[in-house]
Amino acid sequence: MPQLPHELAYLWTWFTQLNQKRQCGMAVNALTSAEILGWQARHQVRFDPFEEGVIDRLDALFIHHQNKKDK
Numbered sequence: 257m258p259q260l261p262h263e264l265a266y267l268w269t270w271f272t273q274l275n276q277k278r279q280c281g282m283a284v285n286a287l288t289s290a291e292i293l294g295w296q297a298r299h300q301v302r303f304d305p306f307e308e309g310v311i312d313r314l315d316a317l318f319i320h321h322q323n324k325k326d327k
Contacts, residue, residue: 267307271314284322287315
């Protein structure tokens with residue numbers, strides 16, 4: 257497995273922090289805009305478009321992996 261580039265490690269940290277606040281019901285739900293905005297306000301961080309795209313993609317990959325695992 258390839259190593260995470262050091263320059264992107266902060267995005268993985270942010271995603272794992274966001275992931276801890278994820279709402280789950282019968283299935284894993286996507287991170288909501290409210291959850292993401294709340295996290296940004298709490299941590300005084302504002303995602304730039306690149307960072308937002310990476311977080312969205314990580315979220316989609318996480319959900320895909322969880323749904324595969326649950327079947």
